[in-house]
Amino acid sequence: MSTTLTGVRGPGSGVRTESTESTENTERAAFDVQTIRADFPILRRQVHGRPLVYLDNAATTQKPQAVLDALTAYYTGTNANVHRGVHHLSEIATLAYDGARSKVRAFFNAASDREIVFTRNATESINLVAQAFARPRLTAGDEVLISAMEHHSNIVPWQLVCAERGARLRVAPIDDRGELILDAFEQLLNHRTRLVAVTHMSNALGTVNPIAAIAGMAHARDIPVLVDGSQAAYHLPVDVQALGVDFYAATGHKLYGPTGIGVLYGREARLEQMPPFLGGGDMIASVTFERSTWNELPFKFEAGTPNIAGAIGLGAALDYVTGIGLDAIGAHEQDLLAYGTEMLASVPGVRMIGTASRKASILSFVMDQVHPHDIGTIVDREGVAIRTGHHCAQPVMERFGIAATARASLAMYNTREELDALGAALRKVHGVFA
Ligand SMILES: Cc1ncc(COP(=O)(O)O)c(C=O)c1O
Numbered sequence: 001m002s003t004t005l006t007g008v009r010g011p012g013s014g015v016r017t018e019s020t021e022s023t024e025n026t027e028r029a030a031f032d033v034q035t036i037r038a039d040f041p042i043l044r045r046q047v048h049g050r051p052l053v054y055l056d057n058a059a060t061t062q063k064p065q066a067v068l069d070a071l072t073a074y075y076t077g078t079n080a081n082v083h084r085g086v087h088h089l090s091e092i093a094t095l096a097y098d099g100a101r102s103k104v105r106a107f108f109n110a111a112s113d114r115e116i117v118f119t120r121n122a123t124e125s126i127n128l129v130a131q132a133f134a135r136p137r138l139t140a141g142d143e144v145l146i147s148a149m150e151h152h153s154n155i156v157p158w159q160l161v162c163a164e165r166g167a168r169l170r171v172a173p174i175d176d177r178g179e180l181i182l183d184a185f186e187q188l189l190n191h192r193t194r195l196v197a198v199t200h201m202s203n204a205l206g207t208v209n210p211i212a213a214i215a216g217m218a219h220a221r222d223i224p225v226l227v228d229g230s231q232a233a234y235h236l237p238v239d240v241q242a243l244g245v246d247f248y249a250a251t252g253h254k255l256y257g258p259t260g261i262g263v264l265y266g267r268e269a270r271l272e273q274m275p276p277f278l279g280g281g282d283m284i285a286s287v288t289f290e291r292s293t294w295n296e297l298p299f300k301f302e303a304g305t306p307n308i309a310g311a312i313g314l315g316a317a318l319d320y321v322t323g324i325g326l327d328a329i330g331a332h333e334q335d336l337l338a339y340g341t342e343m344l345a346s347v348p349g350v351r352m353i354g355t356a357s358r359k360a361s362i363l364s365f366v367m368d369q370v371h372p373h374d375i376g377t378i379v380d381r382e383g384v385a386i387r388t389g390h391h392c393a394q395p396v397m398e399r400f401g402i403a404a405t406a407r408a409s410l411a412m413y414n415t416r417e418e419l420d421a422l423g424a425a426l427r428k429v430h431g432v433f434a
Pocket residue numbers: 058059121122123124151153154199201202203228230231251392
């Protein structure tokens with residue numbers, strides 16, 4: 001069978017190919033970061049008179065031209081509401097929207113499109129599970145188990161539902177490197193545990209959790225597992241069936257897609273058991289004033305007009321990422337992570353926060369006598385964008401006895417030269433405060 005290596009992308013495709021023709025057994029073309037960079041228009045801009053060095057990817061990634069083109073093409077040539085019209089535009093908008101769902105299904109290797117729900121973001125995906133899955137099942141004294149490295153989005157929804165139902169939120173500890181202490185996690189599983197909700201990858205530390213092992217421990221006790229995949233999904237290949245999880249939440253804007261579009265993967269059997277999360281148009285089969293019945297999966301969970309353009313843009317982003325390959329992206333980012341870790345160790349006064357043996361793409365650090373906000377402000381003047389603060393993970397900061405970190409986070413288009421620029425900017429910071 002003949003396929004193109006680069007999917008729908010145009011000349012700037014992020015991979016160098018001898019020919020666009022290939023077979024399923026052909027190895028992927030070499031990863032070429034300069035070709036990839038050319039696909040991201042924003043990387044050509046300057047900030048404060050310097051070339052932009054964008055190292056805030058854990059907050060949101062930049063968008064390749066293919067995504068921008070998909071959004072423009074949708075609004076200029078296709079715009080119509082979905083699932084409602086018999087007219088031509090509505091039909092092709094519906095095909096494109098449902099086609100994007102199939103791309104998401106393939107990307108995460110879900111068993112069926114029925115298991116892919118479009119949401120606004122990962123936060124909404126997690127809230128959907130908290131409200132429609134956990135809430136009806138929790139009674140007083142039940143427990144939800146999370147880890148000490150969670151983003152607020154995977155803490156607060158459980159606090160809300162636990163408070164309402166008289167249930168208890170339990171927290172599995174992490175060690176000084178920022179790794180989940182698996183023995184302690186397993187000991188916290190008990191007959192009152194109704195759900196495990198853990199991150200695949202920490203946005204504050206970079207730690208990658210052993211999800212298959214965690215799911216195995218939980219499932220041995222019949223406890224369902226939700227995974228927050230917000231960070232992992234754009235750094236590691238994710239196969240929800242191989243991981244064996246019940247729910248997987250992801251967010252489009254970190255996956256090189258638009259803002260306002262998120263994904264919830266849910267096992268079909270679980271989603272079938274759940275009541276709707278929001279009520280309104282599209283999620284119903286029939287409505288009378290006495291009662292309503294629900295649409296089939298996944299539409300039962302998609303009330304109102306969805307983010308059609310966002311879904312289509314996300315589909316284009318997944319084509320782009322798949323065309324390059326998450327294995328190649330991950331290898332490039334691991335090289336940068338090692339290079340950046342060594343570079344930071346050479347900057348006077350810098351201490352890394354998060355040194356897990358399995359980590360990805362996050363360089364979180366503090367600097368003696370310098371507040372992280374001052375670091376961020378000074379390096380910004382050099383054109384280097386990093387994030388400073390608690391990264392929506394205040395309990396992680398508390399665990400390490402700090403208020404904030406400076407965080408450089410990597411994506412497929414970053415280079416060693418950009419990390420050198422960060423190093424030079426940090427030496428200036430040191431010079432100012434020494
Ligand atoms: C680990 C993690 N979980 C959840 C979220 C929430 O993502 P969103 O704001 O797109 O819902 C983030 C975003 O930073 C994150 O890093």
